[in-house]
Amino acid sequence: MADIIKTATRDAYGKALVELGSVNEKVLVLDADLAAATKTGMFKKAFPERFFDTGIAEANMICIAAGLSTEGYIVFASSFAMFAAGRAFEQVRNSLGYPHLNVKIGATHAGISVGEDGASHQCCEDIALMRTIPGMVIINPADDIESRAAVFAAAEHDGPVYLRFGRLALPRIYDENYKFEIGKAVKLREGTDVTIIATGLMVNEALIARDNLSEIGISAAVLNIHTIKPIDREAVIQAAKETGAIVTAEEHSVIGGLGGAVAEVICESVPVPVLRVGVEDVFGRSGPAVEMLHIYGLDAATITEKAKNAVAMK
């Protein structure tokens, strides 16, 4: 039943902004000429007086957001992940991160599932970039329910937050009663042989892989890490202690993202095998999103294989 409702997290982001805007007058939304694609257009329609399009100038947008936030506004600034985290990295670092300003970056079209637009727009480096900024919170939601919760939690959090959304419609993981907390991992399935730690659209793939593994006699736990920074160290350490092997899964480069963050925690506390599923340090290419995910090994089949290998390494 879980895969009946399919929603892109960017759509959930747009809807959540409207909902948030209706209960909090301090919320402003900025976009850099991509309002239709990032879905901030929904907010623009609902609250035109609180929406500002800065044009095709992402660096400018981030710094305008910084200026606005010094006056007590909660500013959501949106663009594609490539431009929000990539082009405007130094503005995010120096004008948001360093003064710890209350700006939320709503980055959509993250990862390889941008599909047909190709490598120039498939940002698989944003988590790595954002992780290096002190005080930055990074949230990569797995479905529409978690996206909505993340938007509301980000608004409550005092300081910069990087929210990562995608273009591809995803099956719903959670129900309406889901309780979201920044920095708190969610154990979705129990298991004893290996833990699959996943984020974003790879959470659903992890659940499928878990079923595949159970058919061949491997018991896999599934942990959703929606907040990549600050990472839930306790949950990661506990997973390593309980199952003795870890596979990470993310729609991002294997360098510097969830896999890197988990490996850092594991190496320093409970060294156990950690295998990473992600984009293997290559650029993507044009093609349908789902095809891209399979070509670059971002699927249940790859997680299943890595999980078998991780168990064998114990």
Next chain:
Amino acid sequence: MDAIVKKQLKIKACNVRMGIIEGVYNAKSGHPGGSLSIADVLTYLYFHRMNVDPKNPKWEERDRLVLSKGHVAPALYSVLAQKGYFPVETLKTLRKSDSILQGHPSMKMTPGVDMSSGSLGQGLSVAAGMALGAKIGGKAFRTYAILGDGEIEEGQIWEAAMYASAKGLDNLVAVVDNNNLQIDGSIADVNSPYPIPEKFKAFGWNVIEIVAHSFDEIDAAFQAAAEFKGKPTAIIAKSIKGKGVSFMENDYTWHGAAPNTEQYELAMRELYAELAELEA
């Protein structure tokens, strides 16, 4: 401008220049040249133009200033100290590891600093955001951005310039400290941003050209900017890099170099002599 007020501002500016030299000398590093060129404008803003309260640095209705050319922090710190945000003695701690005075401004560490800066090209966008926020909230405060003439080689300045005029941010004033020198030499030789007034006019700004060391001209420009409606104002202030210290004037090697003890004493002697003349 009233002669007594002008004299008081000149005395204040001379004290500000002493604070700059004191800070940079004690730090053994920093940027005296551009600090001295903007000293008169910053002194004027904090002592005659801006609505601020040193006892309440975060006062919501205050006028804002973004020092986009953040490397001239010694000038801003010296003005803030003179204004009473912190003791003048603190200037001697500039750039030291336990100081509230960072090498470039930090809004989290120094009272009176409205925005962290230092990476060139970002401050005009931040100031535009502050001005936009004032418009949204129906607030009367005004926002000032201090830019270097070399700094406007950064492309983001022109993104912000386009945006501020497109949104009619007439509560925003940008000052370009046109001392004609950047680290590598004359701005005309390195990568000329000239003609500057024409560029801002083309981007839809109200443009005023002044001499940066004439309080009459400074006052007239900021008054005209305050009265101008519909567009942001750019004040192109022709200045002398190193102004007030004879051997630093118009010499780009003083962009980012600290005086040695002999040079420090010479500079302070010159400034004390000027102060004595003003107070006579």
